[in-house]
Amino acid sequence: MKIVVLDGYAANPGDLSWDELKSLGECTVYDRTAPAEVLERAAGADILLTNKVVLDATTIAALPQLKYIGVLATGYNIIDTAAAKERGITVTNIPAYSTPSVAQMVFAHILNITQRVQHYTDEIHKGRWTNSPDFCFWDTPLIELSGKKIGIIGLGQTGYNTARIAIGFGMEVHAYTSKSPFQLPPEIKKTELDELFANCDIISLHCPLTDSTRELVNAARLKQMKPNAILINTGRGPLVNEQDLADALNNGTIFAAGLDVLSQEPPRADNPLLTARNCYITPHIAWASAAARERLMQIMLDNIKAFLDGKPINSVIK
Ligand SMILES: NC(=O)c1ccc[n+]([C@@H]2O[C@H](COP(=O)([O-])OP(=O)(O)OC[C@H]3O[C@@H](n4cnc5c(N)ncnc54)[C@H](O)[C@@H]3O)[C@@H](O)[C@H]2O)c1
C-alpha cells in the first residue's frame, strides 16, 4: 500500500507524529508540493493525502493506481469530487476537528473590531494615556455586542458553535442554511439571505465553497448591508469578491471586515484587501490550534483504517 502525503507541514510542522500512518504502508511525507511536482510524487500512490494541493480531473485521470484521497481539512473544495466519483475513488474529509477553534477565531475577529485592544495598547505605549487630559480616551467606535444581530450563513459545525457563543453574548442570532445537523434552539431564527444581509450588524460565513456559494458576498450583497455592519469570513476566500469588499470598506458601504481566509493563499502583494480600510486579516489559522491539529491527525488515521477495512467513514462523495 503506497501512501503519499503531499503537503503535511501545515497540519504537522514537527510537533505531532506520522509514525502510525507510516506503519500502515510504504509512506512518504512531503512538507509541501508545488503543482508541477504533483504527478511525479503521486505516481503509483494508492492513498493520497492533501491539505491544500489541488487534485483536479486531469491530475486524477493521470493517477490510475489511486484508490483513496484523504483531505487533511474540513473544506474539500480542492478536489474534483465528480472525477473521483467516476473513477470509484473514495474521498474523505476531516469534519468538526477544529470547530471550537474556528468559533473562537470568529469572536477574536469580532472583539478585535469592537474593542481594538492592540490599537489601545499601541497608543498607550506611545504615551497617549499618560498625556491624556481625562482618565480615559477612545478614538474608535466601542461597540456592545449584546442586543446586536448576527447573521450566520451555513449552520453546520462552525456556524452552530458561533451561534451558541453569540447567544452567550446576548446577541440575536439569524441564520441562513441549506440544512443543519442540529436541532435549532428558539434563539436561532432561520431567515432568507435578503433579510439577513439587510438587517444584521455582523455577518459570518460558514458555508463550504461550491459553485453556488462562490462570490456569495459581492457588490450587490454589500450594498444591502448596513453602513455599520461587520463581515467575518473564516470559510473560504472565494466566498467573497475581494475587490468588491475592498471597495465597500474603502467607501464606507460597510464598517469593517475580519478575515481568516483569502482567495489566494498566501495572497499576492497587490490583493486589495491587504490595504483596505478597517480590514483585519489572519493567515488562515482558525483551524490550527494544537488541540485541533491533534484531533485532525487522529481522524486522518481513523478515516484510512476504516477505508482499509472496507467501511469508509467521512466520505464526501454522496
Ligand atoms: N478557517 C479555517 O481554519 C476553517 C476551519 C474549518 C472549516 N473551514 C471552512 O468552513 C467551512 C464550514 O465548516 P463546518 O465545519 O462548519 O462545515 P459543515 O459541513 O459542518 O457546515 C457547513 C454548513 O453549510 C451549509 N451549506 C451548504 N451550502 C450552503 C449554501 N449554499 N448556503 C447556506 N448554507 C450552506 C451546510 O448545510 C452545512 O450546514 C468548511 O467547508 C471550510 O471551507 C475553515
Ligand SMILES: O=C(O)[C@H](O)CO
Ligand atoms: O477546512 C479546514 O479544515 C481549514 O480551512 C484548514 O485547512
